[in-house]
Amino acid sequence: MAIRAPHRSLRGISAVVALLAIGAVGCSDVSEAVDSAKDGAKKVARQRSVFSLDVGDCYNPNGKAEGTAYSVEIVPCDEAHEGQVVGEFAIDEGDEYPGDDGVSTIADNRCPVEAQKYSPDTWALPEGAALFYYTPTKESWATGDRAVSCTYTSEKGKLNGSLATAKSLKPEQATYLEGSNAVYEALWANQPEKDTVEDDLAGYKAQAKAVATALDTHVKGLDGIEGTEVGKLRATLTKAAGNWKKAANAADADTFYLAYDPAFTDIDPNKSVAARKELGLATTVPADEAEVWAG
Template sequence: MTIYAPYRSLRGISAIAVLLAIGAVGCSDVSDAVDSAGDSAKKVARQRSVFSLDIGDCYNPTGKAVGTAYTVEIVPCEEAHEGQVVGEFAIDKGKEYPGDDGVSAVADNRCPVEAQKYAPDTWALPKGVALFYYTPTKESWATGDRAVSCTYTAEKGTFSGSLETAKSLRPEQNTYLRGSNAVYEALWANQPEKDTVEDDLAGYKTQAKAVAAALDTHVKGLDGIEGTEVGKLRATLTKAAGNWRKAANAADADAFYIAYDPAFTGIDPDKSVAARRELGLATTVPADEAEVWAG
């Protein structure tokens, strides 16, 4: 999943211009002006600094969705909105600003983990929603700002309702999602930079080892969940784990490829649809994941 990074800022946006505009309206337009003023005042009252965002806040950016951000408009989650804060954490990286890339690297690693605590089933997210984050700038870092706010934000349009699902999930649903999410996180978080196995066999073997370990944990979790389709998925993933281990122990690129093909196919998200249905979870494979396995 691609993660984008709007940034925090020390500067705020003044509401004075909005409020003063009311006095420049002619008498015949008083009614419209009152309505407009009411809407403007409501919007101003909802504005909050990005430094004070809390988990669960639904909001609309007051400027561009990607770039430097100063304030956001906080709205009830029942109303249409562009984003919701689904996780937050503080960066602990010494006294020196690690640079934009350094801060983004930390957020890239942590935000998926934090977001899944709030909304574990990524398949249930509204279409077109992606993971974004607000991070400190060099200037705000100097004032002690270390906070990162992880958000799910609509890349186009808006969505309604809260994305929080963790509290409503049954134990077996949580167990399944925790294991499944860890498998794909191991796959993508360990993706080598080189495009071919020949150029980085060690890197691809490291990735395979991480996926195999995550699959072993996932399969162990499924052992305690009843259901015919869950049992079938457990068998499929057990076989896939074996192939990932073979890839991790491959002596050369050819051996790796032989093991990798069935290993990768074995974790095709489409293979988990029936088990998800049995567990009462979302069953539509996200478009970006479906595209990857479609080849």
């Protein structure tokens, strides 16, 4: 069973603390103490177990963003807040607890995909918003907990408003983002563990094949979208797909490198800025992506 926070007892404690605070101050400070007590009571009333979070919930963590947590403060999304739940899924990789690292790996792989269903355009996310997640612990796993809640949490400052943008997208915007997101997901999700092609040619070829397949699908989706800049991007990505296919079929490391260099260059996010502008999407390349291609 999911563990739930003892809301009633917490409210009782809050009321006692509030009464003690009011009794300890002079008459001129009573109003301020009452306001403070009301704020505290409201925060307690908004507490919810992390085991019962829903997609769309906006919240403030109780304490640090990382570490073990049992409850958070749920707030209306139009109030300043630190995080929002943007996806969820259940771990179904067997009955045995995968271990802390295993759970983190599963969340690392699944949460970006789930989050993009809710907020497809990662370029439009507020600065400082980063992907975090609530996962089962060994103890909660033993009670049947398998849920992972994927969240965007502000590492600096507060978030304002909801990050739910999927339903507001135009068809051509949604088509573009679906294809583009799939390309970069194929790139990063299939990243070989070895640092050099010579040490894992098969792994790098498998990655290249995955990216080429995603690019073919993306280009096909762009065929149905009008626009001069979209057309230019489609031509660039068609060429990129060809080079990724050459890399996927390389007989040796040298041949792979010859195809990989132009293939990687042609999916530089900066090359999509003009098409994004034409489609009415965000045009500022996220800092972490810009850094990869700048290097």
